[in-house]
Amino acid sequence: MAEELLAGLYRIVVPLPNSPLKDLNSYVIKGKDRNLIIDTGFNRTVCHEAMSKGLAELEIDPDRTDFMLTHMHADHTGLVTRLASEKSRIFFSRIDARVFDPDNSWQPLVDFAEINGFPADELQKALNSHPGFKYSPEKKPVFTLIDDGDVIACGDYRLKCIATPGHTQGHICLYEADRKLFFSGDHILFDITPHIESWAYATNSLADYLASLDKVYSLGVDWVLPGHRSFEGDLQTRIDELKKHHRERAEEVIDVLSGKTMNAYQIAAGMTWDIDCETWEEFPIAQKWFATGEAIAHLRFLEGEGRVTRDAGAPIVTFRAA
Numbered sequence: 001m002a003e004e005l006l007a008g009l010y011r012i013v014v015p016l017p018n019s020p021l022k023d024l025n026s027y028v029i030k031g032k033d034r035n036l037i038i039d040t041g042f043n044r045t046v047c048h049e050a051m052s053k054g055l056a057e058l059e060i061d062p063d064r065t066d067f068m069l070t071h072m073h074a075d076h077t078g079l080v081t082r083l084a085s086e087k088s089r090i091f092f093s094r095i096d097a098r099v100f101d102p103d104n105s106w107q108p109l110v111d112f113a114e115i116n117g118f119p120a121d122e123l124q125k126a127l128n129s130h131p132g133f134k135y136s137p138e139k140k141p142v143f144t145l146i147d148d149g150d151v152i153a154c155g156d157y158r159l160k161c162i163a164t165p166g167h168t169q170g171h172i173c174l175y176e177a178d179r180k181l182f183f184s185g186d187h188i189l190f191d192i193t194p195h196i197e198s199w200a201y202a203t204n205s206l207a208d209y210l211a212s213l214d215k216v217y218s219l220g221v222d223w224v225l226p227g228h229r230s231f232e233g234d235l236q237t238r239i240d241e242l243k244k245h246h247r248e249r250a251e252e253v254i255d256v257l258s259g260k261t262m263n264a265y266q267i268a269a270g271m272t273w274d275i276d277c278e279t280w281e282e283f284p285i286a287q288k289w290f291a292t293g294e295a296i297a298h299l300r301f302l303e304g305e306g307r308v309t310r311d312a313g314a315p316i317v318t319f320r321a322a
Ligand SMILES: [Zn+2]
Pocket: 071, 073, 167, 186
């Protein structure tokens, strides 16, 4: 069902079954000549049905419709090649577009998980249950690449692209200055905390994320429209909460280490997670994967602050509090 938010601006709620995110907000701007769809849902039938129904209600003609994908995750990009026509432009971050290169593979992530203590016999299962592996577009979309500062116009909406690396390296938010609207993708969410992960030690995702929160803090926003769940909340209050949350998570990592030498998988198992499981062993494999990635992001951040040291001398990388 499509819900009108403002004149010419609609939201379609796309269910994401079995995902802790519950659903995705796809935003649709109806312009006089062309329309714009911001984010799409997974490449799976239940999402396709919800999008098709909402777009039919709004009488959206695919030939007169363009897409903007806030970042590369499959819940945002998955359906784009099924919904777009040959006449659609698909606006997408130059940086995240690399993920769709033919020579890009999951192998470096799998190898990285293994050297961080993820059990070798569970790696294949973790990969097979990863939503990005299962629900991405079946072919590489033809992108119109965008960078920080570009403007996407649709009707009388002028959407300024704001590079906000952290949740992904190429994440882009959209700011509509006249209406003081901020399409935040997964950079800012209200009911849940955006997932921050690192799958390479070259990437300090958490430091990038915190800098990207500061970057948008003073934009002047009346309404934040996030990629998931509700949009009841104030931008600056939420940014303050998110920064506090990650500061506390980093301290929790230091507590878990408490003088011991541990690998990232063990540290993830020792952290607290907002999930309906009594023990780490009960975690669904995909959640163990995300938790390990998030632990690594916090370890890498603490390493950058000089509070944790990393020993990569053995086959499994270990950490200690400095
Ligand atoms: Zn995401």
